[in-house]
Amino acid sequence: MHIIDxxxxxxxxxxxxxxxxxxxxxxxxxxPAAIGIDLMDYPSVDLVGDVFEVLGHFPDNSVxxxxxxxxxxxxxxxxxxxxxxxxxxxPAGRIFAIVPHFSNSxxxxxxxxxxxxxxxxxxxxxEQRIFSRDVPxxxxxxxxxxxxxxxxxKSIRPRYLxxxxxxxxxxxxxxxxxxxxxxxxxxxxxxxxxxxxxxxHKKDAADPSAVRAKD
Numbered sequence: 434m435h436i437i438d439x440x441x442x443x444x445x446x447x448x449x450x451x452x453x454x455x456x457x458x459x460x461x462x463x464x465p466a467a468i469g470i471d472l473m474d475y476p477s478v479d480l481v482g483d484v485f486e487v488l489g490h491f492p493d494n495s496v497x498x499x500x501x502x503x504x505x506x507x508x509x510x511x512x513x514x515x516x517x518x519x520x521x522x523x524p525a526g527r528i529f530a531i532v533p534h535f536s537n538s539x540x541x542x543x544x545x546x547x548x549x550x551x552x553x554x555x556x557x558x559x560e561q562r563i564f565s566r567d568v569p570x571x572x573x574x575x576x577x578x579x580x581x582x583x584x585x586x587k588s589i590r591p592r593y594l595x596x597x598x599x600x601x602x603x604x605x606x607x608x609x610x611x612x613x614x615x616x617x618x619x620x621x622x623x624x625x626x627x628x629x630x631x632x633x634h635k636k637d638a639a640d641p642s643a644v645r646a647k648d
Contacts, residue, residue, distance in 0.1 A: 436482035436490070442468045443480075443490055451497045451523060456484060457504030464500050485513065491521040498522075502531040503628075506540070509547040515558050515575050524637030528577070534584065534626035550629055552617045555579045559633060563610055581632040583607055584616070586624070599624075 438444075445452060445468075455462055458469035462477040470487050471478040480487050499518055508514050518528060533540045535549040555561070556568050559577040584606055586599035602624060606616045616624075 436480060436487055437474065438480055439474075440479045446491055446495050451495060453498045454496055454500070454521075456499065456501040457507065463502060467498075467500060484508070485517060488517045488521055493520055494523045496521045496523065496526060498527045498529070500529040503533065505530055505532050506546045506548050506550060511548050512558055512571065512575070515577060519575050519577050519635050522635040524635055526635045528631075528633040530631045530633075531628055532631070533628050534621070536621040536625040537627050538625065552582060552584070552613055552629070555582075555631055555633065560636075564614065565610070566614060576636040577633050578636055579631065579633050581630075582613070583630040584613055584626045585628045585630060587627045599627075 442452070453464060453467040455464050455467040455469050456471075458467075458471050458475075458477055459473070460475040460477055462469045469477050469479045470484060471481065472483060474481045499522065505511065505514065522528070532550040533546075535551050540546055540549065553564060553566065553568050556564060556579055557571050558575060559579045561579040563579060563582060584603060586603035586606070588595040588599055590596075606612050606626075616626075
């Protein structure tokens with residue numbers, strides 16, 4: 434697929450600038466300072482093309498932060514995506530990602546969704562210092578660390594009362610990692626979660642050893 438560089442984004446990188454990226458920005462870019470990437474040519478998009486082809490044009494260690502909202506679930510090869518993101522990130526560079534939780538019924542309505550996400554999904558591919566539950570490690574070569582996971586509960590408009598109740602419930606669930614783990618194990622199909630907010634960073638030489646999940 435041909436990549437369309439609408440605003441000279443590749444030239445900025447070629448000139449040695451460290452940039453920020455927003456993946457799958459669609460028609461609304463949440464980070465105005467970021468280079469917007471999307472498969473569709475919306476006005477807010479800077480680089481139009483397949484995400485793997487676009488990322489392939491970025492040199493190693495050229496991006497300071499990467500954000501995405503409801504994008505990663507559309508990618509069928511999550512390990513490959515994480516490997517590319519870690520390659521282009523500078524040491525200690527950060528990823529901020531929002532994805533639907535697997536208990537969100539709207540997830541299954543979209544036929545373009547490929548990858549479901551739960552509380553532990555990223556722990557299978559990254560080092561983590563959050564959860565007490567160990568999971569197998571499938572991508573130990575990716576130098577990424579999972580720093581934060583937040584479960585967000587909400588209802589769409591105009592269900593304001595339901596939204597308020599779910600937000601209050603979310604405060605209880607997110608009060609501790611223990612509560613989040615107990616929620617997903619026992620209650621997620623009774624009180625579905627809308628989405629997951631995650632933060633990760635790329636390890637650098639000064640990063641202390643993280644607790645690796647056990648095989």
